[in-house]
Amino acid sequence: MTLLTFLAFGWDKRLAKNGKRRLAESVLLILTFVGGTFGALIGMTYFRHKFSKKTFIFKLIVVVVVQLAIIFLLKEHLTNQ
Structure with a gap:
């Protein structure tokens, strides 16, 4: 997922430089x-x-x-069982 996201940012930058339609935020x-x-x-x-x-x-x-909150809540939930 990290690589895909990295490439998406690069692709969006390339589209922006070429004045083409960009990826949605x-x-x-x-x-x-x-x-x-x-x-x-x-x-x-x-x-x-x-x-x-x-x-x-x-x-x-x-x-x-939000990601950090989810991780924290999952950690708390899993360690309290």
Whole structure:
């Protein structure tokens, strides 16, 4: 998932540079949510992509916080059994 998300950020950057129709932000965020967090962060850094979009950064932070909350809740649930 990390590799797929990384490649999606690179592909979106390429589309942006060529003035073509881009991937929807929701696609990038969904890929991030379902396991591509590190790929998203590495892709954003490597391709220098989406850093200037404050709304995207906010949404990405929300995705990471939700992921951390899910991990915490699962850990608590599984260790209390």
